[in-house]
Amino acid sequence: MTHTLRKxxxxxxLFFWILITVYGWFQIREESNPTLKTVTIGFQAGDEFxxxxxxxxxxxxxxxxxYKVKFKEFQNGAAMMQALATGNIDxxxxxxxxxxxxxxxxxxxxxxxxxxxxxxxxxxVVKKNSGINSMADLxxxxxxxxxxxxxxxxxxxxxxxxxxxxNDIKWVNLDQDAAAVAYSKNKVDAWANWxxxxxxxxxxxxxxxLVNGQQAGAVNRSFIVSPSxxxxxxxxxxxxxxxxxxxxxxxxxxxxxQVIKLMTKELKLSKKVVTLxxxxxxxxIYKMNDKYVKEEQEIADMFYQSGVLNKQATVAKxxxxxx
Amino acid sequence: xxxxxILKKINFSFRKIIPWIIPIVIxxxxxxxxxxxxxxxxILPSPWDxxxxxxxxxxxxxxxxxxxxxxxRATVGFVIGGSIxxxxxxxxxxxxxxxLAFDSTVQMLRNIPHLALIPLVIxxxxxxxxxxxxxxxxxxxxPIYINTYHGIISVDQKIIEMGHAYGLKQxxxxxxxxxxxxxxxxxxxxxxxxxxxxxxxxxAETISSSSGIGYMxxxxxxxxxxxxxxxxxxxxxxxxxxxDYIAKNFEIIFLEWRG
Amino acid sequence: MKKEILITIRGVNKSYVKHIVLREIDLDVYRxxxxxxxxxxxxxxxxxLRLIAGLEQPNAxxxxxxxxxxxxxxxQARMMFQEDRLLPWMSVQDNVTFASxxxxxxxxxxxxxxxxxxxxxxxAFPTKLSGGQKxxxxxxxxxxxxxxxxxLDEPLGALDALTRRNMQDLIMKICQQRKIxxxxxxxxxxxxxxxxNRIALIKDQLxxxxxxxxxxxxxxxxxxxxRALISDEILNKILN
Numbered sequence: 001m002t003h004t005l006r007k008x009x010x011x012x013x014l015f016f017w018i019l020i021t022v023y024g025w026f027q028i029r030e031e032s033n034p035t036l037k038t039v040t041i042g043f044q045a046g047d048e049f050x051x052x053x054x055x056x057x058x059x060x061x062x063x064x065x066x067y068k069v070k071f072k073e074f075q076n077g078a079a080m081m082q083a084l085a086t087g088n089i090d091x092x093x094x095x096x097x098x099x100x101x102x103x104x105x106x107x108x109x110x111x112x113x114x115x116x117x118x119x120x121x122x123x124x125v126v127k128k129n130s131g132i133n134s135m136a137d138l139x140x141x142x143x144x145x146x147x148x149x150x151x152x153x154x155x156x157x158x159x160x161x162x163x164x165x166x167n168d169i170k171w172v173n174l175d176q177d178a179a180a181v182a183y184s185k186n187k188v189d190a191w192a193n194w195x196x197x198x199x200x201x202x203x204x205x206x207x208x209x210l211v212n213g214q215q216a217g218a219v220n221r222s223f224i225v226s227p228s229x230x231x232x233x234x235x236x237x238x239x240x241x242x243x244x245x246x247x248x249x250x251x252x253x254x255x256x257x258q259v260i261k262l263m264t265k266e267l268k269l270s271k272k273v274v275t276l277x278x279x280x281x282x283x284x285i286y287k288m289n290d291k292y293v294k295e296e297q298e299i300a301d302m303f304y305q306s307g308v309l310n311k312q313a314t315v316a317k318x319x320x321x322x323x
Numbered sequence: 324x325x326x327x328x329i330l331k332k333i334n335f336s337f338r339k340i341i342p343w344i345i346p347i348v349i350x351x352x353x354x355x356x357x358x359x360x361x362x363x364x365x366i367l368p369s370p371w372d373x374x375x376x377x378x379x380x381x382x383x384x385x386x387x388x389x390x391x392x393x394x395x396r397a398t399v400g401f402v403i404g405g406s407i408x409x410x411x412x413x414x415x416x417x418x419x420x421x422x423l424a425f426d427s428t429v430q431m432l433r434n435i436p437h438l439a440l441i442p443l444v445i446x447x448x449x450x451x452x453x454x455x456x457x458x459x460x461x462x463x464x465x466p467i468y469i470n471t472y473h474g475i476i477s478v479d480q481k482i483i484e485m486g487h488a489y490g491l492k493q494x495x496x497x498x499x500x501x502x503x504x505x506x507x508x509x510x511x512x513x514x515x516x517x518x519x520x521x522x523x524x525x526x527a528e529t530i531s532s533s534s535g536i537g538y539m540x541x542x543x544x545x546x547x548x549x550x551x552x553x554x555x556x557x558x559x560x561x562x563x564x565x566x567d568y569i570a571k572n573f574e575i576i577f578l579e580w581r582g
Numbered sequence: 583m584k585k586e587i588l589i590t591i592r593g594v595n596k597s598y599v600k601h602i603v604l605r606e607i608d609l610d611v612y613r614x615x616x617x618x619x620x621x622x623x624x625x626x627x628x629x630x631l632r633l634i635a636g637l638e639q640p641n642a643x644x645x646x647x648x649x650x651x652x653x654x655x656x657x658q659a660r661m662m663f664q665e666d667r668l669l670p671w672m673s674v675q676d677n678v679t680f681a682s683x684x685x686x687x688x689x690x691x692x693x694x695x696x697x698x699x700x701x702x703x704x705x706a707f708p709t710k711l712s713g714g715q716k717x718x719x720x721x722x723x724x725x726x727x728x729x730x731x732x733x734l735d736e737p738l739g740a741l742d743a744l745t746r747r748n749m750q751d752l753i754m755k756i757c758q759q760r761k762i763x764x765x766x767x768x769x770x771x772x773x774x775x776x777x778x779n780r781i782a783l784i785k786d787q788l789x790x791x792x793x794x795x796x797x798x799x800x801x802x803x804x805x806x807x808x809r810a811l812i813s814d815e816i817l818n819k820i821l822n
Contacts, residue, residue: 003576003579006572006575006576007576009572010569010572010573010576013565013568013569014569017394017398017569018398020390020391020394021391021394021395021398021399022395023387023391023395024388024390024391024392024393024394024395024396025391025395027388027391027392027395027534028392028395028452028534045542071533072450072533073532073533073538073542075529075541075542082442082445083445083450086445086446086449088445088449088450089450176544177544181366184363184365184366204365268542268543268548268551269548481663481665481667482667482669484637485661485663485667486681487637487655488635488637488655488660488661489660489680489681489723490655490657490681491681495681499669499672499680500669503669503671503672504671506671579707580670580671580672580707580708580709581670581709582707582709582710
């Protein structure tokens with residue numbers, strides 16, 4: 001290659017590099033409005049706030065009240081709790097176990113609201129042809145779970161409900177993607193998980209729910225938590241979040257077709273999987289009450305007793321019962 | 324005589340093809356095992372499916388947007404970290420006092436794995452863009468620092484003496500002798516830092532982001548969307564190859580004198 | 583012909599830690615002469631040259647050139663080293679002019695390149711040159727600023743016999759034409775006797791003896807024989 005040709009080629013490549021970089025910069029620059037107060041909400045793909053974000057009305061309503069909503073997506077609850085502990089997000093929509101673990105670790109957080117449950121879409125899945133038809137059949141089998149998450153709680157609860165002991169099964173601690181491969185390759189016999197993964201596995205891996213959260217007594221409710229200091233100073237804002245959030249949840253429960261369409265695009269899953277998930281799930285955002293606190297306390301107790309956590313958290317001390 | 328020229332031409336174009344043979348064979352084999360059904364398409368989607376996924380994501384605008392954002396983070400981080408590394412390396416290479424003051428500290432910091440810095444970075448800089456760019460900058464700083472520093476301290480003393488004997492003053496000495504002599508090593512660091520830039524970016528983009536190629540990959544991972552995961556891996560491979568190609572051409576152009 | 587003194591060296595001592603290299607050196611170098619330093623390797627002849635170049639300073643004594651004390655880089659002198667010490671990142675022509683601040687020196691550079699026979703390589707990089715060509719380029723570079731004094735630190739040591747002989751002739755011719763005072767350091771006595779009109783033998787850290795060589799550059803058989811005799815004499819003195 002001649003030198004001039006090489007130089008020209010390099011110049012063109014660098015030109016496009018810079019062009020795309022500038023394009024990326026424009027993409028990332030937020031049109032921040034200084035008169036609005038920014039509220040940062042952490043969420044995970046497919047959850048209540050993902051619906052609110054995709055529908056778009058939530059942010060518009062909040063803007064009218066003087067708040068600019070910034071949605072931040074997280075890959076898992078633990079990461080969100082870390083961001084919450086450092087004050088980087090104001091509200092976090094998490095599952096039932098991450099706040100318990102965070103409380104035990106000393107994070108100053110406050111429960112401000114509760115969400116719906118996934119009790120029909122979470123549980124322990126097994127292959128239909130595995131010959132496992134009841135919890136008793138699970139004796140001696142390998143069960144995949146992820147340490148410290150709802151899946152561990154579900155297995156613990158399901159064992160207790162079925163009258164089995166902790167050591168009656170073989171516990172296999174795997175993270176989500178490792179478990180997916182292990183399950184599909186039959187390296188484990190059962191897998192504790194929740195929607196949409198459960199729905200996905202039921203459809204693509206010829207599987208069924210051996211026991212769901214409702215039967216096991218682990219309802220897999222979602223919660224909205226805040227840094228304690230923030231919650232104390234922003235009660236009216238929390239009420240707005242609950243009010244507008246609940247409006248979107250009501251819409252979601254009555255407009256399954258649209259929700260399925262939105263989530264199919266957002267989660268990049270097949271429509272079949274999303275339909276199965278949405279049809280068996282009830283969305284909601286409610287003020288905290290004693291029933292929800294009791295559910296959380298049961299998790300805290302069980303995790304402490306079985307040694308998952310080395311400190312016992314008292315959930316009731318960290319709740320904001322908004323009037 | 325004509326024959327030898329033709330033979331040489333064939334030989335020449337064949338040499339250009341050789342590096343591509345293995346990747347092409349792998350892709351064909353991969354397509355084959357999926358098409359025949361030896362491997363389930365949910366575990367390993369075929370290259371064709373991956374390509375279709377890429378096309379869909381391009382049409383929807385998601386891929387260009389995320390690529391642009393990743394490239395923005397990578398470039399800004401590289402420019403900031405690279406400049407600091409270069410200046411620091413240059414100063415420490417030239418001045419014994421600066422070397423005593425800074426070098427051991429830099430060497431100590433250099434050995435900290437970037438991943439270990441994440442909690443600290445979140446505490447100090449939050450989870451926004453500055454944190455990601457900071458991580459990339461840290462990653463790119465050290466290779467450029469080390470190479471600039473070593474390039475300068477290992478300039479042949481005999482040539483420097485020659486410069487003195489021929490009456491070069493400090494600034495001319497740096498411009499005409501020290502910098503050009505250190506340039507091959509500096510460009511090596513530049514090339515290495517471009518590689519580190521991409522690997523650090525993947526880590527940085529998993530901190531909590533809702534954009535970028537790293538986000539696309541982790542998001543897809545969460546939903547076992549193998550097509551997009553493989554697409555992202557391929558994009559990283561391509562971007563890595565592209566930056567390496569650019570660095571290599573910089574070397575060829577600036578180091579033409581090596582013959 | 584009255585001899586004009588260019589350099590006076592008086593009472594020069596040079597030692598490195600615990601190690602004496604030169605002592606009590608007194609020497610006059612005449613303008614336009616071709617002087618050679620011979621002696622065993624490591625015997626201090628290169629060090630004396632470097633002291634004259636101002637690359638190093640004596641521990642005692644004085645070196646003056648044209649009445650000025652040499653206490654920093656001697657900018658009236660240019661040195662050729664054993665290695666070519668070219669700048670590989672500059673073109674051949676830029677290697678000649680690299681130390682110059684004036685941009686209109688290209689004409690002089692072209693003249694020098696044609697003098698050493700490198701005109702066709704002016705825009706090439708030094709990697710394209712052979713060993714002999716590289717030393718010719720180093721010679722052109724040394725001549726560029728019209729120095730009064732040319733210092734040659736075994737510049738031909740690494741060349742093959744034929745190239746070496748051609749270089750010897752080229753250097754002698756140019757130094758004569760341009761009336762440059764030249765000091766050559768060499769371990770090759772025949773080279774010294776062939777090129778220099780005075781040869782200083784450095785032994786035991788001292789200048790032991792200075793030989794006059796009126797037969798330099800004469801191609802008669804008689805002159806050759808006389809040169810051979812001087813060579814033998816010097817060699818005997820080195821070995822005893």
